[in-house]
Amino acid sequence: MAQSSDVFVVVPIEMDPSTKAIQALSSSNDPLLTRELEALNNLHQNLKSAPGITNGIPPPPTSVGPKLSTQIERMRQTGNNAFRKQNYAEAVDLYTLAISMALRRPPWEPSALLREELQQLYANRAQAHISINNWPEALADVNASIDFKRVGNPKAHWRKGRCLKEMGRYEEAKEALEFGLEFGNDPELANMLKEVNEALSKRKL
Amino acid sequence: MSTDYNYDDKGQFFPYFVLTILGLILCPLTYSTFAPSKQPGISKTPLIKENNYKPPGNEAIEAARRRQKRKERRLKRFTSIVIGWALFAYMAYLIAVTANADGKIWDPYEILGISMTTDEKAIKSHYKKLSLKYHPDKIRPTANQTLEDLNNHFVELTKAYKALTDEDIRNNFIQYGHPDGKQSFSIGIALPTWIVSEGNNYYVLAVYGLLFGILLPYYVGRWWYGTKKHTKEGVMTESAGSLFRAYDENIDEKKLVEILTTGEEMKLITGGAREKEWIGSEEATIERKIKAAGLADKQMKVIEELDGWRRRALGLLWAYIYRVDLGSEKLSNAKLDVAPAAIALNKSFHAIALAYSNTQPVMASMRLNQCLVQAVPPHASPLLQLPHFTNKTVAAIEQDGGKNHWTVQRFIACPAEKRKKLCVGKGLLNDEQYEQAINFAKALPALSIESAFFKVMGEKYITPASLVNFVVKMRVVPPGSTPPAVDAKDLLDEDPDETDVEALLGRDGKSQGKAGDQSMTPLAHAPYFPRDYSPTWHIFLADEKQGKMIVLPQPITRWEKSTDNFAVQTFKLQFQAPPQPGEYTFVMHCVSDSYLGVDKKQNVTLVISDPSKVEQIKEDEEISEPEEDSLAGQMNAMRGGPVKKSKKRSSNADDDDSSEESDTDGEEADDQSETDTDTDTDEE
């Protein structure tokens, strides 16, 4: 259906007058439609409840609500403190809380900011996991940290190599470290790579 | 009009006509059917000489192979060629046998019945004798001769005699070939007269109309739309369209399996005309079995969300990959039809992914190709390629729950005793199976990269935007074999002589490889794949940071033939250097498209020198000052002339640095000479 601009398909939806939510008519059971309506209702609620928005129009992504940022930052600092005091498990929990706070940001805010925050939080949480030898969780966190910031993040690559090495997955560790070295010749990365290579050659089978 | 068209009333010339037409059709047809195809043919040599490994379900695989061969035999063409040539021979025979009543060369000797060497007197007497015999007054007509015939015959005899004796007639004969002088020019048409006789000509016109107005456009149209229906890779254009729209830069092997089933070729197998052959319970059987074989929940969910032919195709494809025995013959045949279709569609996807130049989809496509050829699930162990190896065997060897899969090379690198202990035993392999597996493992064509470097032909430094050759030197080193050490000379890339223009242009036999010098790689060892598959290797450069390909893959399908099995092969990729000087790190990948675990990866650095610095270096090298340590250098130093500080001859990789050094050295020397007190300062 090559749509011209004045043609559209009438969708079987209706508005619930009390909750002002849009829902599909009971006759249709298109899963895609239901998903879309869900997203629409969520967005609507977001726009209604977001601070600083009066007319239901999302502001241009130039400014950021400062309150949420300070909250998240404070949570992160608390986590850092716990880490320094070697209360690693507590640090992990605090970081998790900060992450969930960051994810509750309204979606129309500049995503680069969200990315940066998450990258830091995942990196910190990974470090906390490493300190208590939770290699699997640390690996998952450090992978996210790398995906959010690839360039200029040698520590994350180092951590990933470390996790994989500790779990005995030397080939993967080698790949990860070599990948990290692509972005810049970091001496710690090179050292870790050397260790992994040694472990590989010493492996009995 | 003086010309007169004589149609063939006696029906003796149409063989020529038919012969010509048949010849026009048959010769190209026969040539195209039997001549060697222009494509470099698939080599027929298998990887292992005595390969008697029969995978489970082998009968079905062999049957599928036979079916394909039958389809390719083009029976119709052969029969039509045979019939055509038979007709041709018949026509030729007819021509040879039919007496030429008309239009024969008028030969007086023959008419008179004498040989060419008879002299005039003999001719005369012979004629007299003949005239006595054949004169119409003398002879009585026999049963099959009319009076007219007799008269004509005698006239002919007289003509012949006169042609040989009488002056004028002889001249006529010499000039025109007939004693009666100039003959009217007659053109014969080798078609029977009934074609143009009254009444028939409408039918003839109708035939023409049918032939040229209807049949010809129909066949041309059919051919034209046929060619437009398939893309360059041999898949239908609709399939290529579906694959293109499904492209995403984050595709991995598992997602790719799902995408490949959108192709129309799949529909031909599991849907379309064959839709009614499918019973609902069969779908359920397929899905139950693949779930039992280990397909992950996420992929099962995707199958369940689909419907109809696509669902069946996806189920069958996973069943093939997981080597599931589907039980019924019909399902097995469908499964074995789906696999080659998937390979063809994968090639099309490969081309699409290359156009986008993102590394991940291209790698996914190549890795999936390996999986399809060997019938191994994505991210599963490369050991499954070995004959008789099942998941159980692999689990017993790796003991790592699915991570850190062993490559075949690692398996062979184990000491033999330990290796055997790991996989021979109850519920695992027996000795004979183990031997077969090792047989293949030791023949696996794993490559070993000996050297990889960048080079601009004829230059020592690489300047921006120059044509760079990426030279890769590698050897085929099967696991378990110990190759001899590499001769350092083989690792260099000698620039051809400057006067050798052919070599410079890369047109000589060596760089491209004459067909005689190179042998095709042997067929892939793919016991589960129901076709012959010719493996290719792809070499390319990628930028890992951006995830993009820098130099597109070069497919390698032939090796240089040599007596030495471990000879170093050279392959070159050409591309244009980036426009900025600096150091660029790339990753070189060498990926096979039919064997798992033999891929090679290596970091390479491309150093691009600033062109102005290169100029300086050239100048310095041309007029090099005498070295510090030499006598001439000492003399020069005393005289206050510039002297070259001895510097370490560093390796190629540091050349850029050393070029910096020489610059500063030069300056220092100059400084020194300036501050040098006495002596002649006019020698700067």
Next chain:
Amino acid sequence: MVKLSIIAPLVYIAVLVGTLAVFSSLYRKRKANKAASLEPWFGPHYPRDIYLTLLHQENPKVPDNILKAALVRRATEDIRRVVTIRQAKGSLQQLLQKGSIGDDLWTRFTVAEAEIEEELKDVAMEANGFSSEWAASIFQSANEIVQATRVRERAAEVAEQAATERAWWNEKRERASRELLGENNSDEDGVLVESSGSRGAARPGAATRGKGKSAS
């Protein structure tokens, strides 16, 4: 026969021209039909349909806020489509030249491209209808929403990945400790002494053991 000889060529020309005209008009009509019936590039545009349905709904009339939210959703989907189109254009041209795809695909693409351009203009107009100057920022906001959705999806994968990795790691350690016990006791049914899985609890002892196992 002489009578016929004047009319015959005229009749011939007339028949010829007539057939050609009929053929060409039929062909052009068929082509136009084919172009119109080409499958669209993208599937149905749900946000657009929802927005327009809500816009035209009369009883009860849908409040503006909902309409604005629906418009933002529509803009989000449009941004996604526009990005796909822009990224695909170069590759599609390359492939077309090489012959790896058919002409039909290119036609569909151009149609889709034109459609999406119109759609963007339409959305901008509608945005202006709600509030002046919104047209400029609606697409920026939509872009950010698309990026943010991606970030969230990636973040959601973290927990899943952690769980899978943890399961594998626990299994591996179980296996390793079983092996160790098997060696010590030479008894196939080694009882597992240590409990598997230190979920988040600090156990330095576990680390060295784990390390030892990873080297075997």
